[in-house]
Amino acid sequence: MTTTTSQATGSSAASDGRGARPDRRRRGKEGPAVAAVPVVPAPKLRRRPVLVAASVAAVCLGALLGVWTWSSTSNTHEVVALRQDVTRGETITQGDLVTVQVGLDPALKTIPGDRLSSLVGQRAAMDMAAGSLVTAAGVTKAVLPSEGMSVVGVALPPSLMPGERLLAGDLVRIVATPGQQGDLGQEPPATVAATVVGIYPNGENGETVVSLEVPEGQAAELAARAATGKVALVLDSRER
Template sequence: MAALVAAGGLLAAYAYTSLDRTEAVLVLAGDVARGATIEQSDISVVRLSVDPALSAVAATDESRIVGSRAAADLWAGTLVTEDSIAESVVPVTGESMVGVSLTSAQMPSEPLYAGDQVRLVLTPEGADGSGGLGQTLRTIDAAVVNMSDVAETGSTVVDVTVASDEAAELAAVAARGGVALVLETREK
């Protein structure tokens, strides 16, 4: 009988300490599409034992989350993490995102990061040796959003945001490989 009482006491102590290690965190009560504003009705509070590596958003930060944007498609029941929210959507009004495929000769060897300010140089159509080198070079200011390497071609696709009225020209020139990228200063 004494062993059962002792085992029961140990089980109760374990249950109490397990409950003590839970945290109140935010989860999604409904689906939220990428870029949509997160509303109060989209989130709820649950108590979980959360691994610190998940960067879960504490229930006390609820007011910071309401009104932010979904950084990706978020599904009901998903834990809200710092990576699942964004302050704004990309591209913003008046901007467009263009993917530019570049070889190592068309960009600096210095790694690029999201947010880097760059200048895209539109090379003349005849820069391949067929004439046209006397043309004035045109440049477009841009910001890096993302980069991905394409193993099959050895190129790098750099997603950039540019003014909407420059996007079509940039996309057309990039499609023929006529773009070089210049990294601007990172000093603030």
């Protein structure tokens, strides 16, 4: 009886043990309960009138800038400008001129670019700086020598010329220098007033040939004095 009871008890315990394990496995598979996450609705966008107005203003500003850029580029014209300085009375050469694109003021009488070649050979009516636009008032078709005038060339060494650079249009005087004896005499030296129309340095002998415009009646005297080599050039005032 004791043995039977003991086996029954053990069998019952084993049966209870087998019954308990499946319960643990089921709990392990199911796992802990997960709480439900509430769904938050998307926020409603609020319209801001200030931002809308700023966007519209930016678009309009961009359009205006585009119109201004197009207008400024489409209203440019090709005109003649100076590549280098040209002094009053100097003959204008092809190398002095260049064409540029600029916006024009109707009050400015510029020279169209297609007329550049017509300016070559004319003379500057005033001093004009490099980069400036050529206007109708800045050039002249006056020929040299003009009626009743003559042009005489005088070759001078640097010692008998002023240190200042001569310019076309300068008023000068050719002064007779003393002879070999260096005697000035009682009378003042003879002078001939003239206007500079050209300067041509000679690199071979160091002399400079200055073309001078003088009245016809004084041309012979000036040429004779220049031939002796005993003359000097004096630059008079440039104030006008």
